[in-house]
Each structure stands twice: as C-alpha cells, then as structure tokens.
Amino acid sequence: MKKQVLTGIKPTGRIHLGNYIGAIKPALQLAENESYDTAYFVADYHGLTKVHDQKEMKELSYGVAATWLALGLDPDRAIFYRQSDVPEIFELSWILACFAPKGLMNRAHAYKSIVEENQNGGKDVDMGVNMGLFTYPILMAADILLFQSKMVPVGKDQVQHVEIARDIAESFNKHYGETFVLPEYRIQEETAVLPGLDGRKMSKSYNNTIPLFEEPKKLQKLLNKIKTDSTPPEEPKNTKSSVIFSLYKEFAAPYQIEEMRRKFQDGIGWGEAKKELFQVMNSFIEGPRSKYEELMANPHILDAILEDGAEKARQKTIPFMKEIKKKMGISH
The missing domain is CATH 1.10.240.10 (Tyrosyl-Transfer RNA Synthetase)
Structure with missing residues (x-):
C-alpha cells in the first residue's frame, strides 16, 4: 500500500520563501516518489480565522493554487483541491471536536501566544480570539485524518498540529476500533525555521517575508x-x-x-x-x-482544476465518512 501524503497552505498572504522551502518544495519532492499518494489543498476555511474580506480571500486562494501549479504540481498525478469544496472535512471536524479535550486546545501554540500577549498587555486573555482560531487544530486534524494521511510535510511551527491530530485519532480509535491512520510529520531539519529579513523567523506576522x-x-x-x-x-x-x-x-x-x-x-x-x-x-x-502570472490572469482554469480535484477527493472522503458514522451508530 502506498503511503498518503497531505499538505495544505492557507491563503492569509502572498506565498513567501518560507512557505516554499518549508512545505511546498519537500511536498513536491515526495510527489516524485512512487511510494506515495499525494494530496494538496488550498486551506481557504483555515484562512477565515484572519481574512474576512471577500475579494482578498478569493485573490489569495487563487494565489495559493497558482503557486502549486506554477512550481510543478501535476493535478493528474495528485489530488489537488480547495478545502471548502469537500464538505466531509467539516462534518468530520465536528465529530473530532467531540473527542478533543479543551485542555488540549488551550495548549495549542497559536491560542497560547495570543493569550500570553493579552496578559502581558493587561487585556482580557481571550481578546481577539475567535472560535475558528481556538478550534483550528481540530479542523486541521480533520484535513489530515479524513485522507488517512500517513505523512504530513510541515514547517516546524506546525508540528504540534500533527501531534494533536494523532492524539485525537488515538482517542477515537480507542472508542471505535482502528479507524484512523496515525499521522507523522515531516520537516526539513536544516530549514525548519527559515530566518526572515530581520533574522527572526520568516513570518507574515513579523512583516519580514520575501514573496516567492x-x-x-x-x-x-x-x-x-x-x-x-x-x-x-x-x-x-x-x-x-x-x-x-x-x-x-x-x-x-x-x-x-x-x-x-x-x-x-x-x-x-x-x-x-x-x-x-x-x-x-x-x-x-x-x-x-x-x-x-498566466494562471492568475485566467482564474477559470484554476477553478476547473480545483473542481476536478474536489471530485477526486470526494471519491475517497464520502465512503470513509460513511464508515466512520457507521462505527459510531449514527448512520444506516
């Protein structure tokens, strides 16, 4: 059996060198290996935690899709889709939320970082925290587990999310028997934290990125x-x-x-x-x-590729969701 590899990028800014070196490049290298089945997605629902402008969301989502394709992703050899086009992900997200301890979410890096910043500034600890951000790791777990992903290429700051997905999968499997594959992360050690222009980690938050x-x-x-x-x-x-x-x-x-x-x-x-x-x-x-630039000028091409990819994705996700629901006794 081939191992399933899955990688997604959220549309919260222009793709920069950190995205390419930390996630896109290693993921595309895995696609060349015959031992793996590969799936790539535009994580537009994840982007909603920060981006609430319609035009910006559409433009950034197309930007992520065009980047993957421009760098050599072959949609005929991989499953390439937009997260929002696969509703089973969000159905599974709710199921997994019922197996995710709140304490585990409290320890998620993104949430903890905002809480600490608020505490240091003398503000309410949850100021600026929406529930999408708080439950972000659960949605990411659904992304990973629904595709039975064995390997997830990530940057070092995303390792915890793969570990959380694994913890939730183990909890579900304990209740209903072996259902989910336990995922493993893969990082490029040498470029695990790529420095930005100012020497700190390259991040949109620090405004120190170099657009690809x-x-x-x-x-x-x-x-x-x-x-x-x-x-x-x-x-x-x-x-x-x-x-x-x-x-x-x-x-x-x-x-x-x-x-x-x-x-x-x-x-x-x-x-x-x-x-x-x-x-x-x-x-x-x-x-x-x-x-x-050619793809960004022709978004209808991107839409057609992503819609075709969503159909291929759902050939995997629909049967698996039926199996999951049957195990829980909430399906015929």
Whole structure:
C-alpha cells in the first residue's frame, strides 16, 4: 500500500520563501516518489480565522493554487483541491471536536501566544480570539485524518498540529476500533525555521517575508535588506549561520553551492553574496513566475482544476465518512 501524503497552505498572504522551502518544495519532492499518494489543498476555511474580506480571500486562494501549479504540481498525478469544496472535512471536524479535550486546545501554540500577549498587555486573555482560531487544530486534524494521511510535510511551527491530530485519532480509535491512520510529520531539519529579513523567523506576522514571485527589481531590493553580521569582507564567513547561504542552497545547483561555500571561506563580501543569491533565485523563479502570472490572469482554469480535484477527493472522503458514522451508530 502506498503511503498518503497531505499538505495544505492557507491563503492569509502572498506565498513567501518560507512557505516554499518549508512545505511546498519537500511536498513536491515526495510527489516524485512512487511510494506515495499525494494530496494538496488550498486551506481557504483555515484562512477565515484572519481574512474576512471577500475579494482578498478569493485573490489569495487563487494565489495559493497558482503557486502549486506554477512550481510543478501535476493535478493528474495528485489530488489537488480547495478545502471548502469537500464538505466531509467539516462534518468530520465536528465529530473530532467531540473527542478533543479543551485542555488540549488551550495548549495549542497559536491560542497560547495570543493569550500570553493579552496578559502581558493587561487585556482580557481571550481578546481577539475567535472560535475558528481556538478550534483550528481540530479542523486541521480533520484535513489530515479524513485522507488517512500517513505523512504530513510541515514547517516546524506546525508540528504540534500533527501531534494533536494523532492524539485525537488515538482517542477515537480507542472508542471505535482502528479507524484512523496515525499521522507523522515531516520537516526539513536544516530549514525548519527559515530566518526572515530581520533574522527572526520568516513570518507574515513579523512583516519580514520575501514573496516567492516578487518581480526582479523588488526581489533584489528585498534581498539587499537581509540582516548580516559585521564580519569584514576579507574574513571567512560562517555558512551555517548565514541567511544568505541558507537561501542560496535552496535554489542553486550542487556545483554552485560548493562554489559559494568556497567563496564564504575565502571571505566574500556580503554585498557580493547577496548579488549572487539574487542571480540564482531569479534564474530559478523566472519560469514559474511567468506560469503563475498566466494562471492568475485566467482564474477559470484554476477553478476547473480545483473542481476536478474536489471530485477526486470526494471519491475517497464520502465512503470513509460513511464508515466512520457507521462505527459510531449514527448512520444506516
């Protein structure tokens, strides 16, 4: 039996390098492995925790879909769908909520972070918390478990969500017998937390991201803003702690990486290193950027692909939901 792999990205901002390196790139690499069945989705309902503007939601959702396709996702070889087009996910979400302890939700990172921020600011602990954000891990568990996902490529900040899905699955299985596959997360250790422009984790929240399909001049300006240390040009540079080198090796060929490693040892200046980073990145992104722009200009193509993907998804989810409900005694 092939292992099921599942990855989703929520439309809460433009796709940035952290999304690509932490989730999209490893997920697409798994798609090339014949041992896996792959499913990718646009997590538009997850995006509702932050985005409440109709036009913005539509534009960002198309942006996520166009990114996957521009970077090489083949919808004929994988299931590629929009989360909102598969109603079984939300039906399962309620079922799983009935097996999810509130204490477990209290410990979810996103919720805890807001509570701590409110406490430090002398505000009500739940200020700014909607129930979508609070129960976010349950919906993510439904995404994962409904597809019997064995492997979930995620960034390091999403590991807890996979663990929560596993905990809820174990609770359900204990009551009704082996039903859900227990998922495992997969992260790229070297790029588990990709630094942003200011050295902190690359995040939309910190406004320190680099959009993946930024046009060349703006991309070069953003790369020039990357924070570097004060090592003089003539002295060797540390590749392990360098944001520039971390990014460079994600887009360069093996021989280029070794050449850059040597230049770091020889004392390349930061300005020159940033220039070389721009060259390999822009060269890699050029083709996908063009495809992305073409797809964004033709949303009807994206709709057709996603609707076809939802049909394929529901061929899996409808029978499994019937099995789940039968086990619980709430279906004929």
